[in-house]
Amino acid sequence: MTGLELDxxxxxxxxxxxxxxxxxxxxxxxxxxxSGLGSEYTGWLxxxxxxxxxxxxxxxxxxxxxxxxxxxxxxxxxxxxxxxARAAIDMLSHSFHNQLPRNRRPGCEIYFAGHxxxxxxxxxxxxxxxxxxxxxNVISKSGTTTEPAIxxxxxxxxxxxxxxxxxxxxxIYATTDRxxxxxxxxxxxxxxxxxxxxxxxxxxxxxxxxxGLLPIAAAGVDISALMAGAREAxxxxxxxxxxENACYRYAAARNALYRQGKxxxxxxxxxxxxxxxxxxxxxxxxxxxxxxxxxxxxxxxxFSTDLHSMGQYIQEGMRILFETVLQFxxxxxxxxxxxxxxxxxxxxxxxxxKMGFVNQKAFSGTLLAHVDGQVPNIVLxxxxxDAYSLGHLFYFFEKACALSGYMLGINxxxxxxxESYKRNMFALLGKPGYEAEREALEKRLS
Amino acid sequence: MTGLELDxxxxxxxxxxxxxxxxxxxxxxxxxxxSGLGSEYTGWLxxxxxxxxxxxxxxxxxxxxxxxxxxxxxxxxxxxxxxxARAAIDMLSHSFHNQLPRNRRPGCEIYFAGHxxxxxxxxxxxxxxxxxxxxxNVISKSGTTTEPAIxxxxxxxxxxxxxxxxxxxxxIYATTDRxxxxxxxxxxxxxxxxxxxxxxxxxxxxxxxxxGLLPIAAAGVDISALMAGAREAxxxxxxxxxxENACYRYAAARNALYRQGKxxxxxxxxxxxxxxxxxxxxxxxxxxxxxxxxxxxxxxxxFSTDLHSMGQYIQEGMRILFETVLQFxxxxxxxxxxxxxxxxxxxxxxxxxKMGFVNQKAFSGTLLAHVDGQVPNIVLxxxxxDAYSLGHLFYFFEKACALSGYMLGINxxxxxxxESYKRNMFALLGKPGYEAEREALEKRLS
Numbered sequence: 093m094t095g096l097e098l099d100x101x102x103x104x105x106x107x108x109x110x111x112x113x114x115x116x117x118x119x120x121x122x123x124x125x126x127s128g129l130g131s132e133y134t135g136w137l138x139x140x141x142x143x144x145x146x147x148x149x150x151x152x153x154x155x156x157x158x159x160x161x162x163x164x165x166x167x168x169x170x171x172x173x174x175x176x177a178r179a180a181i182d183m184l185s186h187s188f189h190n191q192l193p194r195n196r197r198p199g200c201e202i203y204f205a206g207h208x209x210x211x212x213x214x215x216x217x218x219x220x221x222x223x224x225x226x227x228x229n230v231i232s233k234s235g236t237t238t239e240p241a242i243x244x245x246x247x248x249x250x251x252x253x254x255x256x257x258x259x260x261x262x263x264i265y266a267t268t269d270r271x272x273x274x275x276x277x278x279x280x281x282x283x284x285x286x287x288x289x290x291x292x293x294x295x296x297x298x299x300x301x302x303x304g305l306l307p308i309a310a311a312g313v314d315i316s317a318l319m320a321g322a323r324e325a326x327x328x329x330x331x332x333x334x335x336e337n338a339c340y341r342y343a344a345a346r347n348a349l350y351r352q353g354k355x356x357x358x359x360x361x362x363x364x365x366x367x368x369x370x371x372x373x374x375x376x377x378x379x380x381x382x383x384x385x386x387x388x389x390x391x392x393x394x395f396s397t398d399l400h401s402m403g404q405y406i407q408e409g410m411r412i413l414f415e416t417v418l419q420f421x422x423x424x425x426x427x428x429x430x431x432x433x434x435x436x437x438x439x440x441x442x443x444x445x446k447m448g449f450v451n452q453k454a455f456s457g458t459l460l461a462h463v464d465g466q467v468p469n470i471v472l473x474x475x476x477x478d479a480y481s482l483g484h485l486f487y488f489f490e491k492a493c494a495l496s497g498y499m500l501g502i503n504x505x506x507x508x509x510x511e512s513y514k515r516n517m518f519a520l521l522g523k524p525g526y527e528a529e530r531e532a533l534e535k536r537l538s
Numbered sequence: 539m540t541g542l543e544l545d546x547x548x549x550x551x552x553x554x555x556x557x558x559x560x561x562x563x564x565x566x567x568x569x570x571x572x573s574g575l576g577s578e579y580t581g582w583l584x585x586x587x588x589x590x591x592x593x594x595x596x597x598x599x600x601x602x603x604x605x606x607x608x609x610x611x612x613x614x615x616x617x618x619x620x621x622x623a624r625a626a627i628d629m630l631s632h633s634f635h636n637q638l639p640r641n642r643r644p645g646c647e648i649y650f651a652g653h654x655x656x657x658x659x660x661x662x663x664x665x666x667x668x669x670x671x672x673x674x675n676v677i678s679k680s681g682t683t684t685e686p687a688i689x690x691x692x693x694x695x696x697x698x699x700x701x702x703x704x705x706x707x708x709x710i711y712a713t714t715d716r717x718x719x720x721x722x723x724x725x726x727x728x729x730x731x732x733x734x735x736x737x738x739x740x741x742x743x744x745x746x747x748x749x750g751l752l753p754i755a756a757a758g759v760d761i762s763a764l765m766a767g768a769r770e771a772x773x774x775x776x777x778x779x780x781x782e783n784a785c786y787r788y789a790a791a792r793n794a795l796y797r798q799g800k801x802x803x804x805x806x807x808x809x810x811x812x813x814x815x816x817x818x819x820x821x822x823x824x825x826x827x828x829x830x831x832x833x834x835x836x837x838x839x840x841f842s843t844d845l846h847s848m849g850q851y852i853q854e855g856m857r858i859l860f861e862t863v864l865q866f867x868x869x870x871x872x873x874x875x876x877x878x879x880x881x882x883x884x885x886x887x888x889x890x891x892k893m894g895f896v897n898q899k900a901f902s903g904t905l906l907a908h909v910d911g912q913v914p915n916i917v918l919x920x921x922x923x924d925a926y927s928l929g930h931l932f933y934f935f936e937k938a939c940a941l942s943g944y945m946l947g948i949n950x951x952x953x954x955x956x957e958s959y960k961r962n963m964f965a966l967l968g969k970p971g972y973e974a975e976r977e978a979l980e981k982r983l984s
Contacts, residue, residue, distance in 0.1 A: 171846025187662035191637060196665075208843045209900055210809050211893035212923075215871040216633035238900075239842055241883040242875055242893065249876050278882045296847075355801060355858055356835060363656050375847030382851025389802060389856060390848075391837050396685055397654045399959055400617025401742075401821030402836075405828025407955030410835060412801055425661040429688055430695050436724045437687040441969050447657035447688065450967060454655055454684075456983055457962030465958065477658075509853030512911065513845055516903030521896060523887050537902055 095328055096481075096488055098338035099471040102463050103414070105348040112344045112499070113334045119498035120332045120340070123491075128498050130505030135292030136490055139300050140323035140483075147287060148319075151302055154265055154285060155309035159200050162263070163224040164190075166217075166247060167307045168206035169231035170239045171375065172295020173267075176486070177307035178204060179372040180299065183365050184313045184479055198312025206230075206243030214246065226251065229310070231267040231303055233289045235275025238517070267302045294505050296376050297490050300483070314479045321483025329491050339488050343496040345470055346416070350388050350500075354468070355412040359392040362451050363477065366418060367394060369485075376489055380497045380504040387500060396454050407465045414468040418485075419455060423448040424477050541774055542927075542934055544784035545917040548909050549860070551794040558790045558945070559780045565944035566778045566786070569937075574944050576951030581738030582936055585746050586769035586929075593733060594765075597748055600711055600731060601755035605646050608709070609670040610636075612663075612693060613753045614652035615677035616685045617821065618741020619713075622932070623753035624650060625818040626745065629811050630759045630925055644758025652676075652689030660692065672697065675756070677713040677749055679735045681721025684963070713748045740951055742822050743936050746929070760925045767929025775937050785934050789942040791916055792862070796834050796946075800914070801858040805838040808897050809923065812864060813840060815931075822935055826943045826950040833946065842900050853911045860914040864931075865901060869894040870923050 100106040122128030123137065158165050167177060181202055186192055190201040201224070203217055228251060230244045251260040266279035267287040279286045287302030298304060300322055309315045329339040346357060357377070359370045370392035381387030393402050406413060429450070431443035442450060459469050472488075474481045497504025519529035546552040568574030569583065604611050613623060627648055632638055636647040647670070649663055674697060676690045697706040712725035713733040725732045733748030744750060746768055755761045775785040792803060803823070805816045816838035827833030839848050852859060875896070877889035888896060905915050918934075920927045943950025965975035 170843065174843075175847060186665075187659050188666045191666055208808070208810055208840065209893055209897040210811075210869070211873040211897070212870040213633050213810055214873055214893070219632075220634045220637055236883050236885075238885070238896070239846075241885050242888070242896065245876050245878055245883070245885065246873065248878075274882045274884065278880075355856060362654070364654055364659055365656075371847065378848045378851035378855070382848075382853075382855030384854065385857055387851065387855045389837075389851065389858065391835075394654065397616065397620075400653075400685075400956065401621060401817065402824045402828075403959065404953045404955045405824035405833065405835065407828075407958050408830065409824070409828030409833045410801060411831055412835065423656070424658040427657040427660055427692065430691050432691055432694075434724075436720045437682050437691070438720065439682075439684070439687050439691065442688070442967060445967075447655055447660070450684070450688065451655040451657070453966040454959070454963050457964075457966050457979070458959040460979055460982060461958035461962050465955070507850045509850045509911070510846065512853050512907035513849065513900070513904040516907050517900050518903075520899040520903050521888060521891075533903070533906055536906060 095324060095475075096338060096484055097473040098342055099473070100341060100345055102459060102469040102471065103345050103349070104468040105345050105352070109334065109341060109344040109348050112348060115499050116334050116340050116344055116495065117332055119343075119495045122498050123494055129503035133292055133294045133297070133505035134494070135290050136297040136300070138326070139293065140319055140326045140487065143300070143319070144288070147302060148305070150285075151287060151306050151309055152315070155306060158227045158265075158310045159312070161225060162200050162227040163194070164201040164203060164221060164226050165229060165307065165310045166203045166205050166221070166226060167229050167231065168240045168243045168247065169303070170207045170237060172298050173231035173233075173240070173303055174204060174207045175368065175372040175375055176299025176304040179368040180304065180308045180313060180318070180479075180482060181311040182368045183477065183482060185311055187365060189311070199310055202307065202311050205247065206240030209239055209242065214243065218250065226254070227263045227265065229265045229267060229306055230275065231289070232275050233269050233295070234273045235268060235278065236273075238514070265306065267306060296379055299372070299486055317479035318483040321480035321485075322487040323483075324480075325484040325487035325491075329488065339492045340495055342470065342472070342488075343492045343499060346388060347496055347499045349414050349468055353412070354414045355389055356414075357388045357390055358406070358413055358415045359390065360395055360415050360417040361392075362395050362419065362455055363423070364394055364397070365477070369418070373489055376493050377496075379507050379510075380493050381500055381502060383502050383509065386502060395458060396451075399454075399458060406462060406467060411466050414470070415462060416470045416472065417455065417459065419471060419473045420477050421473060421475050423451070541770060541921075542784060542930055543919040544788055545919070546787060546791055548905060548915040548917065549791050549795070550914040551791050551798070555780065555787060555790040555794050558794060561945050562780050562786050562790055562941065563778055565789075565941045568944050569940055575949035579738055579740045579743070579951035580940070581736050582743040582746070584772070585739065586765055586772045586933065589746070589765070590734070593748060594751070596731075597733060597752050597755055598761070601752060604673045604711075604756045605758070607671060608646050608673040609640070610647040610649060610667060611673050611675060611753065611756045612649045612651050612667070613675050613677065614686045614689045614693065615749070616653045616683060618744050619677040619679075619686070619749055620650060620653045621814065621818040621821055622745025622750040625814040626750065626754045626759060626764070626925075626928055627757040628814045629923065629928060631757055633811060635757070645756055648753065648757050651693065652686030655685055655688065660689065664696065672700070673709045673711065675711045675713060675752055676721065677735075678721050679715050679741070680719045681714060681724065682719075684960070711752065713752060742825055745818070745932055763925040764929040767926035767931075768933040769929075770926075771930040771933035771937075775934065785938045786941055788916065788918070788934075789938045789945060792834060793942055793945045795860050795914055799858070800860045801835055802860075803834045803836055804852070804859055804861045805836065806841055806861050806863040807838075808841050808865065808901055809869070810840055810843070811923070815864070819935055822939050823942075825953050825956075826939050827946055827948060829948050829955065832948060841904060842897075845900075845904060852908060852913060857912050860916070861908060862916045862918065863901065863905065865917060865919045866923050867919060867921050869897070
């Protein structure tokens with residue numbers, strides 16, 4: 093079994109999505125012929141084949157240099173310059189990656205910065221990095237996004253104090269625009285090694301570019317396997333016919349559920365290492381579809397943890413939910429449940445059974461319970477929790493999201509609403525040029 | 539300024555909640571006179587005053603023993619036996635607590651187990667604990683909840699192999715029923731020190747009992763300050779009049795927004811250390827109100843991180859959302875933004891300003907942007923990110939939730955829907971007594 097398996101038999105819409113096939117075909121053509129809105133940002137579509145091999149080799153070499161010269165890599169980025177790398181590293185690494193002794197860990201310690209504005213967090217991060225050898229990967233198309241730009245000011249200063257200006261330059265890697273922008277200019281001037289954020293790939297679709305690949309490789313993940321998995325998905329989901337294309341069936345099913353009045357799509361996983369895959373997925377779908385007062389609200393839960401917190405709501409709360417469950421055919425590591433002769437907890441019926449078996453039955457039991465509670469379920473089964481499967485999954489969701497967005501009638505590649513808070517923030521911070529807005533906003537706040 | 543400040547001026551319902559005062563008064567009476575549904579579970583109401591002082595002293599002594607004898611404490615629990623402790627420890631500790639050198643950390647390393655069924659996670663946890671001195675706190679009213687019971691079987695065996703049966707017994711602490719149940723029997727038989735899960739406090743309201751207090755104290759948090767903050771809140775929110783009671787105004791406002799058609803309440807924080815406070819809050823409200831096909835769906839975001847992922851949806855997606863923002867008057871630690879003469883990132887207008895100032899303006903700018911996007915905002919401002927304020931906040935949300943649930947017309951203290959998946963899971967696992975269900979379920983799955 094290669095690839096990913098989609099089961100719509102618990103979705104309530106399996107038999108009705110056929111009627112959406114004409115819309116699916118139209119969306120497929122818009123995407124593949126570049127005739128849809130935002131088509132200038134569809135470079136991700138052929139990325140698993142048409143990526144820059146020379147840059148890929150430089151990424152692998154830089155990752156090797158980071159791993160051999162540094163105890164820790166600090167990745168400075170936010171949104172699409174953050175979540176893809178974090179999703180992959182968390183899903184594919186040891187649950188306590190940064191705490192493992194160096195000789196039992198394939199990559200260096202990984203830390204994130206510039207993904208919020210918490211001075212407390214940064215203070216703590218600088219404390220933890222004391223005495224460690226550090227490299228920096230700063231990721232920003234423009235170099236002027238407030239959060240990473242603040243963090244980079246602090247880290248550049250810190251690195252220059254720690255290593256001197258010349259050595260610091262060799263330890264800073266910039267992933268940015270190919271030719272222009274503040275970070276590109278600075279990198280050229282300082283002599284940082286640079287990698288490219290392509291013009292035709294938006295942030296939330298950029299995990300398979302240098303944006304995601306350099307941090308993922310530095311953490312010790314096999315990025316060739318990641319790209320190979322994505323390539324498998326690219327070929328598999330090229331067929332326009334709904335019956336032959338699991339990616340399109342997923343897009344059609346979630347649109348069908350939306351049109352029936354569902355408002356929230358919950359991404360469900362049974363492994364805690366999937367938390368940031370869910371965060372990546374939330375950005376992908378939320379930022380692509382949440383416009384013109386439309387779009388499913390994306391949320392996520394980790395089972396069985398959240399069966400003991402959000403489980404009650406899902407079972408019996410407002411019937412506005414459906415679930416998309418991400419399952420693996422097998423866990424990465426197994427443990428057997430020991431026999432306890434006294435059996436005080438009554439669990440001897442599970443003695444010598446594997447925990448993976450119990451987790452699997454928790455999934456099946458929950459599936460049926462929630463379906464009985466009128467929560468439709470879409471089930472995605474991925475063969476293994478490895479880089480190849482994740483590459484496939486990334487591409488699956490990216491293409492499903494683009495198609496789904498066209499079916500919804502919006503541009504799945506822009507994000508006009510993200511500017512609103514930024515404009516207000518700049519004005520309130522006293523940025524030159526925003527004086528009139530500032531006065532108006534401060535009046536409203538007083 | 540003591541206590542918490544509630545600002546409804548951006549909520550759109552500030553002027554209309556007055557009409558809900560009769561309902562609020564009725565709910566207040568149901569709660570305080572014990573005449574409402576589930577009144578047998580309202581022991582949390584007077585807990586900050588009527589707690590067991592002798593047990594509290596034993597908790598502090600046990601925490602001190604754990605800290606001095608162990609490098610790490612493993613907390614085994616799920617749902618309400620997990621989230622309160624995690625929320626407090628994450629909010630009040632160093633961002634990289636477990637990685638700090640022992641002499642720069644007030645408590646021992648803290649790990650959680652039994653909060654899911656991931657064999658990979660447990661495998662990794664056992665690896666990390668190799669060579670460390672460990673204590674265990676197993677938390678379960680009954681002792682038979684599947685997830686923690688499996689983890690405890692594994693950890694009990696591991697501890698006995700590591701320390702021998704006698705020493706292991708001294709390192710295991712059980713928080714369980716006062717008199718009955720599988721864990722209480724085992725603890726008595728083995729001689730574990732035990733602490734009480736009170737009969738009149740449900741799991742999601744139990745953070746200020748031994749359930750939360752022992753782990754929180756072992757992590758080095760001042761639990762006397764936590765209780766004192768809760769006591770301040772208890773006194774402050776006893777007044778029935780809406781105008782004098784911020785807790786009741788919050789409950790009224792969220793009900794008013796629900797009745798206007800809002801479906802999702804987003805808890806928003808600007809510090810990453812609030813992630814598990816939000817998870818605790820989601821269980822509290824989701825499990826209390828999500829029944830009879832009613833109740834706001836609770837979700838959470840971390841800003842400014844998620845302004846670059848979910849921000850687009852919040853600004854322009856379906857207008858089913860409102861936000862409840864949790865703000866601190868000041869950050870725990872500050873950092874100034876350095877001046878960079880070249881100013882390539884254009885941020886010199888922020889040079890020498892504090893990051894906390896920028897984070898504050900991000901909040902104000904976002905507030906106005908989202909309100910302009912038709913997302914009502916409720917703002918809660920807490921004085922400090924410390925144990926006293928968190929105690930106050932825990933009680934504030936608990937009481938608001940109880941009141942809100944009564945206004946919604948449901949029993950805010952039961953969770954009938956949580957049983958559905960468990961029954962199915964037991965049947966599919968082959969638990970004796972579930973044979974008939976098993977056959978029926980397996981037929982549906984095939």
